[in-house]
Amino acid sequence: MVDETAFGTRDAKGDFVPDQRVGYGPLFDWPTKPVTIAKWFVSFPGYLFPWNALYFGFAAVVWFLLTPSMSTVASFAPGWIAIILVRNLAIIGGYYSYFHFRYYVRHRQGTRFKFNERWPGDSGRFTFGNQTRDNVFWVLASGAPIITAWEVVGLWLFANGHVPWLSWTRSPVWFVALMLIIPIWREFHFYCVHRLIHIPFLYRSVHAIHHRNTNPGPWSGISMHPIEHLLYFSAMAIHWIVPSHPLHMIYSQYHLLLAPVPGHSGFDRYELGKSRAFHTGGYAHYLHHKYFEVNYADGVIPLDRWFGTLHDGSAKATSNLRSKRSAAAVADVS
């Protein structure tokens, strides 16, 4: 058991508050520090490990072993589309269930490092009156078919030469560079879509489904309204414009599908054995679910810092947010 008091404190409500503030890694620090960036790139946890490398592993298995041939996907047919849907459902279901069962059913580390001391449960605001049932429903009934549609169209475009195909043998450097850029593109795209769906009209009719989860768990990650799924997964359309390979597209796809799990884990750290615990990176987005109009992005680009919406987890950031809200309320009344 790892002692969480070495990494943070509990507030009056019993919620875990990490000592380490929300940050972005060194990629956009100025003046630039190449050695620090290189170390961060390969450290654990860092840019590549564990998460981005894991998502790439999933993408490689899917592309090399679980995707029909290009000649098959060159024309639309129910058979191969159904295979892709079942494969996506199985991987999403298996991956999300693993984290849910480990941390929310078997309680492998209890509430150690859990931001919200309470466990998600029943509430009338959820579909079927229960957070997990609600989340599983929106992920599998809406998320899986919509990502499958994006993938099917993308594969068909590649197979028919309608989108620019990047060859590994002719452009190995750009092939690898693009793979490394994909998570950063994803982050920028997510920020833009996320700001859009926080416009009050879209928030009420679309994004509110995701924000039912004020105490998120893994399944909350892509528990979204179908219109949000359509917009969120549209990051894959970059592969219709920028020369790339289907492996890049499938990496984008599995990044979109799996990266929300640590972001909605509800835990600041996952324990590794009896004495180590590593960052999930989920604190920034947990604060978004708690305070709504902060931390629209999270990851390596300091977008929220640039646009004044960063909540770094400190008491000062909370009191600044409260003053901003009171000022806005006064302005509304007058």
Ligand SMILES: [Zn+2]
């Ligand atoms: Zn979220």
Ligand SMILES: [Zn+2]
């Ligand atoms: Zn939001």
